[in-house]
Amino acid sequence: MSPLPSSLPDAEAQCRQLADLIRPHLHKNPALVGIYSGGAWIAERLKELLDLPEDIGLIDVSFYRDDFAEKGLHPQVKPTVIPFDVEDRHLILVDDVLYTGRTTRAAINELFDYGRPASIELAVLADRDGRELPVAPTYCVWDVALNEGDSLVLAKQDDGQLAWRLENA
Amino acid sequence: MHNPQLNKDGELTHLLSVEGLPQRILTQILDTAESFMEVSARDVKKVPLLRGKSVFNLFFENSTRTRTTFEIAAKRLSADVINLDINKSSASKGETLLDTIDNLVAMHANLFVVRHASSGAPYLIAEHLQRIGRDDVHVVNAGDGRHAHPTQGLLDMYTIRHYKKDFTQLRVAIVGDILHSRVARSDIHALTTLGVPEVRAIGPETLLPKHLDKLGVHVFHDMNEGLKDVDVIIMLRLQNERMTGALLPSAGEYFRHYGLTPQKLALASPDAIVMHPGPMNRGVEIHSAVADGSQAVILPQVTFGIAVRMAVMSIVAGN
Numbered sequence: 001m002s003p004l005p006s007s008l009p010d011a012e013a014q015c016r017q018l019a020d021l022i023r024p025h026l027h028k029n030p031a032l033v034g035i036y037s038g039g040a041w042i043a044e045r046l047k048e049l050l051d052l053p054e055d056i057g058l059i060d061v062s063f064y065r066d067d068f069a070e071k072g073l074h075p076q077v078k079p080t081v082i083p084f085d086v087e088d089r090h091l092i093l094v095d096d097v098l099y100t101g102r103t104t105r106a107a108i109n110e111l112f113d114y115g116r117p118a119s120i121e122l123a124v125l126a127d128r129d130g131r132e133l134p135v136a137p138t139y140c141v142w143d144v145a146l147n148e149g150d151s152l153v154l155a156k157q158d159d160g161q162l163a164w165r166l167e168n169a
Numbered sequence: 170m171h172n173p174q175l176n177k178d179g180e181l182t183h184l185l186s187v188e189g190l191p192q193r194i195l196t197q198i199l200d201t202a203e204s205f206m207e208v209s210a211r212d213v214k215k216v217p218l219l220r221g222k223s224v225f226n227l228f229f230e231n232s233t234r235t236r237t238t239f240e241i242a243a244k245r246l247s248a249d250v251i252n253l254d255i256n257k258s259s260a261s262k263g264e265t266l267l268d269t270i271d272n273l274v275a276m277h278a279n280l281f282v283v284r285h286a287s288s289g290a291p292y293l294i295a296e297h298l299q300r301i302g303r304d305d306v307h308v309v310n311a312g313d314g315r316h317a318h319p320t321q322g323l324l325d326m327y328t329i330r331h332y333k334k335d336f337t338q339l340r341v342a343i344v345g346d347i348l349h350s351r352v353a354r355s356d357i358h359a360l361t362t363l364g365v366p367e368v369r370a371i372g373p374e375t376l377l378p379k380h381l382d383k384l385g386v387h388v389f390h391d392m393n394e395g396l397k398d399v400d401v402i403i404m405l406r407l408q409n410e411r412m413t414g415a416l417l418p419s420a421g422e423y424f425r426h427y428g429l430t431p432q433k434l435a436l437a438s439p440d441a442i443v444m445h446p447g448p449m450n451r452g453v454e455i456h457s458a459v460a461d462g463s464q465a466v467i468l469p470q471v472t473f474g475i476a477v478r479m480a481v482m483s484i485v486a487g488n
Contacts, residue, residue, distance in 0.1 A: 060204065063216035063483075072180070072487025073218070075197055079207040113213040 003145050008164040011154060014125045014141045015042055015162065019049035021139040022092065022123060026050065030090040030121070033057035035107055036078050038096030038154035041162055042125060046094065057082040059093075061106035080110065087115035092138075096154040098124045101135030126152055126164075173295050176304070180488040183295045183308040184481050186317040187358040195362055199327050201480035202473070208245065209476060218483050219248035222279040226252045227269075228311070229285040234447060235311050235321075238471070239282045242478035248280070266290065267297050274298075280307045280486055288314030307485040309478075315351055320481055321446050322355025324474040326363060328466055329401055331473065332442050336360070340438075342369040342395055345405030345427060345454055346376040352446045353405060357384055371395035372427060375416040392427055396436045404429055404445045407454045420453045430456040434464065442466045 022030075034043030034056055043056045060078040065071075093107055108120060121138035128146050146152060149169045157163050172189050176182045181194050208216055224243040228236050236252065243250045253273075270281070283291045291310040298306050312318040326336075333339055341360055347353040347370050360368050361384065370381050371389045381388050389395030396402065407423060417423050429443065443455075443465045451457050459465060 063204070063208065063218050068218055068487055073201065073483050077201050077204040079204045081207070109217070113211060113215070115212070 002143060004166070008166065009142060011125060011162040011164050012045075015045040016049060017141045018042070018123055018125060018139060019046050021141070022046065023050060025121075028090040028119075030092045031057065031084050031086075032092050032094055033059055033082070033107070033111065034094045035103060036060045039094045041154070041156055042096060042123075043094040045162070046123070055083045057084065057091075059107050059110055061103055061110060064106035064110045066102055066106065082111075082114050085115065086111060086117045088118045091117045091120045092123050093120055094123045096124065097126045097128060097152050098122070098135070098137050098140070099128050099130050101131050101133035104135045105133055125154070128152065173292060173299070176488055178488075181484050182304065182488045183291070183310075184319050184485060185291050185295060185308065185310045187319045187322045187355045187362070188317065190362065192362050192364070195323070195326065195359060198323055198477065198480050198484060199330055201484060202323075202327055202476040205245075205476040205479040205483075206473070208479070209472070215245050215247055217247050219243065219246040219279075219486055222248045222486060223277060224248045224250050224280045224282060224482065225273055225278045226250060226311075227255065227273075227281055227283045227285075228253070229255045229283075229290070230312070232284055232312065234471075235284065236282075238474050239309075239311060239320075239478055242475050242482060243280075243282075245475070246479055246483055248482075251278075266293065270294055270297060271301075274301075274303060274306060278306060280309065280482060282309045282311050282482075283313070284311040285313050288316035290314075309481055309485065312351055315349055315354070317355050318351040318446075319355050320474070320478050321352045322359045323481065324470060324477040325352075325356050325403060325444060325446070326359045327473045327477050328442075328444060328470050331469070332466060333400060336363040336365050339365050339401060340367040340369065340399040341365055341401040341403065342371055342389075342399040342437075343403045343405065344371045344392070344395070344429065346407055347372055347381070347405065348376045348378050349408060350405050353403075356403060357386060361385055369395050369399065373417070373423075392433050393436060396433055399437045400441055402429065402434070402437060402441055402443050404443065404449075404455050406446065406448065407450055409450075420450075424453055428452070428454055428456060429459050431458050431462070434459055434462075440464075444470055447471070 032043045034040035040058050047056050058081045060080050062074045062077040123139040124137045126142045126144055127137050127140045128144050151167050153165045153167050155165050174183045174185050226236055240250050290313050291308050295308045310319055343353050369387045445467045449455055
């Protein structure tokens, strides 16, 4: 894990790097599933960069979260859309930041309610310290150490470009 | 004024009535229901949100459809559902409503779905739960007396939004026995809160409540005038007991004046939708050609109702 650089890296360049990491594995005809909202934007970029003909899947894990008892239902739930048959497919789950691993766990559970995929891999732009579950990324561009209380947020700017923002709790 | 439906953070913790709920909460319920529509279309029609929770269906008054859709909704949220047939239970042995509730809370109930012939019964339960310090137990009103039927009102709003997209340009007509209808009352409050500019009430004088105009509703006694250019028609069920109550001459007479026929429907906007909360009386308030016609959205209403009830239960159970 490298400490946080003084200026945050270019998220669009990182999307291209992530596409380069995935490209050698396209012979398995994987389908992309982006986790709202950051992962969905990245999956959209990957679809273009990798020239994939198929629509991407979009997943909102609100109905599968493990903190419902403490936090209740998220006020803005988006519909999950899986436009392909997941049965026996190789899936690549896409997220912006891998942190505790709980979102990934919830997303995997949700995908299994659509069928039994052949495999699920995980692609993220950033992997930060603080795992609470045995989850690891298959493809990752940026290992970064953050202070506790800081969070890394991917935002879509007015010009449509993706950019990182650092937020303090 | 204290609203017993909201917690101290202004979040929905019971659903007792549409009246008094801000637009943001109505919109949150409709948005969440949209996500649940997708769950109902899957092979595995279930999410783990209410796993381990117990939902008690307390129906002091009969209603197969509403009870069934609440039961399906709770099961799709992975809750355990217990249906209490109150006529056969302790209530007939003299137990009070609140004693029944205390016993069910002692059985670790998490959510009560309540249908009661007396207006205000769900309020009474919600206030009792607050008094005994059980803010972790929630109440959803499934129809109380003539007062409110908020999940029906919300599923009607979901249906209108689904077909018409925007509330702020609509003319909506509610037709029939508005005086005795808790559905009509919930619809009027919801439509007004969501910004519908023109709500019309159409019916004979004996079946319209007084002071409807104070709610901003335009009153019509003539169907031909009232249906002109409307975008949405909500038909209400004519309850048979009204006929014997001397409020109406006969079913045939009612149908002639207030039954929705293809000819009367033609007065509305060409893309108007026809709604009905069910069960329908064909030939009394609605002609079969309309009920089965291309403008009727009566069966989609039933499907939307499950998603709306899933949304309501998961929102209140989380707050």
